[in-house]
Amino acid sequence: MDEISSQTPVNPSQASTDVLVVGGGPAGLAAAIALRQRGLACVVVEARSPAIDKACGEGLMPDSIDRLASLGVQVAESDGYAFRGIRFANRTHQVDASFPNRAGIGIRRPQLHARLAARAQEAGAQLLWNSHIQLPASAGDRSAKVNGQPLNFRWLVGADGEGSLVRRWASLHSLRKESLRYGFRTHYRVAPWSDFVEIHWGCAGQLYITPVAPDCVCVVYVTRDRRCDRTRILPEFPEIADRLRSAPTLSAQRGAVSATRTLRRVASGWVALIGDASGSADAIAGEGLAMSFRQADALAASIAAGSLAPYRRDHARIARLPHAMAAILLTMDRSQALEVRAMRALSASPSLFRELLSAHMGARSLTGAALRCGPRMVWNLLSAAHPA
Numbered sequence: 001m002d003e004i005s006s007q008t009p010v011n012p013s014q015a016s017t018d019v020l021v022v023g024g025g026p027a028g029l030a031a032a033i034a035l036r037q038r039g040l041a042c043v044v045v046e047a048r049s050p051a052i053d054k055a056c057g058e059g060l061m062p063d064s065i066d067r068l069a070s071l072g073v074q075v076a077e078s079d080g081y082a083f084r085g086i087r088f089a090n091r092t093h094q095v096d097a098s099f100p101n102r103a104g105i106g107i108r109r110p111q112l113h114a115r116l117a118a119r120a121q122e123a124g125a126q127l128l129w130n131s132h133i134q135l136p137a138s139a140g141d142r143s144a145k146v147n148g149q150p151l152n153f154r155w156l157v158g159a160d161g162e163g164s165l166v167r168r169w170a171s172l173h174s175l176r177k178e179s180l181r182y183g184f185r186t187h188y189r190v191a192p193w194s195d196f197v198e199i200h201w202g203c204a205g206q207l208y209i210t211p212v213a214p215d216c217v218c219v220v221y222v223t224r225d226r227r228c229d230r231t232r233i234l235p236e237f238p239e240i241a242d243r244l245r246s247a248p249t250l251s252a253q254r255g256a257v258s259a260t261r262t263l264r265r266v267a268s269g270w271v272a273l274i275g276d277a278s279g280s281a282d283a284i285a286g287e288g289l290a291m292s293f294r295q296a297d298a299l300a301a302s303i304a305a306g307s308l309a310p311y312r313r314d315h316a317r318i319a320r321l322p323h324a325m326a327a328i329l330l331t332m333d334r335s336q337a338l339e340v341r342a343m344r345a346l347s348a349s350p351s352l353f354r355e356l357l358s359a360h361m362g363a364r365s366l367t368g369a370a371l372r373c374g375p376r377m378v379w380n381l382l383s384a385a386h387p388a
Contacts, residue, residue, distance in 0.1 A: 027275025
């Protein structure tokens, strides 16, 4: 794991900075790196210690790997486990498709976080772990207190997650849309049986399986039922339960919220939000990290230009495709009958699934894919509703 320094509370080494980033998760660190690439001084304040974990699927899609490379963060197959595409399955059907250009990589979140933190530190960002921030008393004040000491800044970035304090402080918490699902993650010591990320559809949710090492898989169950009986998750998926029956667990089950959230505003004046603080698409889209990395580049470019107006436009553009794909996939989650028919239809025409995955990866237009595949998908759905 990459070495990270400054793991105890420290004070800012200078009394001012160009950009103060609140939150040292992947989004905040990516923003810090992008800002340093443009020559802007940056201080990141994080209350936790590195490396930071999160209950997530731990799969880096190909675009995420490319975005990391543009930040100077190299992720190789040896860091985790390569997967070549996505597989959907239920009790009776399955369909899969490979990515159009390159493989993705499953990697444990603490390892990815350590890599980002090391790169941000190398780039010259000041990283303050185990640190406390007191936001300005008024919206017009550009001086916060970090570990009790004042720090002046020109720009403030909220990268402090779904429950963002910066978002509420800046009155950016007004929502256009919000819906929540709930995820539960466990790691198992077992050799991956597939080089796909598998999404298994059940009665009340989906089981996501990502290979993250030659001897480890990450298993996440996502459901709308926050009170689901966690002891009954695997029995709902007998094939997976059989594969994991003798596998030791490598982590305690950990929960997280999978949110579909759209804000009315993600920036105002000299305050901007990034990552989950700025909204999110449901985990079923698999694009949370990629969105954050794209936002980091767009935000840094806007700050360097002296205006957040371009970032507001770019943020909406970046979110458009992940939200659209999540909405399409979540229609299957809302109706088991539709899910069964959709799986039967997709398995009957695997090219439809390949087309959707290509659109998801940005290799093809989603509108174009809908025009090409829509009539055939409707026909297959109708046929699936009345099988011969």
